[in-house]
Amino acid sequence: MTKVTTVAATTVALLVAIALCANNPAQAMTYDFSWNGNGGYSATGSFSYDENTAPATFLESGSGQTKVLQSLKISFLYLSANLIATYNNVVNGISTGQYFKFNFNTVTKEIFGLIDVGGEVAGETYLKGTVNTDLSLYQVPQSGPDAIGDSNSGNIVVKQ
Template sequence: MKKIFAKIASITATSAVLSVAIAAGSNNSAQAIDFNFNWLGNGGYSATGSFSYDEATAPTIISESGSGATNFLKSLNVSFLDPSKNLLGTYNTVAGGVSQSSFFAFNFDTSTKKLFGPLDVAGGTGVIGEYFFQGTVGDSLQLRQDVDQQGTSTLVDQNSGSIQVSKVPEPASMLGLVALAMLGAGSTLKKKQASC
């Protein structure tokens, strides 16, 4: 029995040290924080994407627009799917802190973790037929397809402005959960071995 407790204590100590080391290592670099977002239109079309920014330097409200260097956003990508879950297109609207679209609009409250106001992501890079996602969060969001790069587009799907945002778990948090699961599995295995 003492050996089991010694092994459990050893696993716990190792996991704790590893978690602290990872957390300390991430504190020395930029505090990148990642979020996922999901949208579902009334007709079954959907958008799924992610964005990131430096948590250490970002203000409470992040507002970005237009092409060129962004102020705080590091990346933003989005993929569109039809009702049968076939991929319509994937767009890297912001890569390496640079927006690719003059139509780009993005507003995010870092304290409430919610998108708000005008939103325009995806197309806008000069390719006829590209998809883009625009509107006002909480009012109306539309998936559209460009027809001529002259401002003409067709409505593909829309909803009442609802979009979900979720934070991506940090690696140190995930490691802690894995360590806890391993501890539980090891304890269960030892109990089974002891009862045999």
């Protein structure tokens, strides 16, 4: 009888532990964002992170393992209908961009500070600058300095 009681108690304890772990599963939050330049260019994208482990604000920078972001994708368009390019800057918590910068406030749901998202090599497009100050869409030429294709006051709209 003691052996049966011990096995039953162990089984119940194991089931309780599993149930407690299941009560707090990872909650991936996904947000969409958009930017509209003054000259007809725009950017739309989305990003995700685990809301259970994310701090009130997080800063991501450079390539490699991210601290919080799980994904970030951005597309650039001209006149809202002509797709220029799409980039997956973060995939499964790994940033692919050397110049990548992204900051988010999980409380106010705002992208803030310096950002640099998009492509990095010749022929690619990226969005760079300071949110709510000045953001510019750049195009990387085959040679010479990067060219500003469009800009605005830095407003980025975020929606869940």
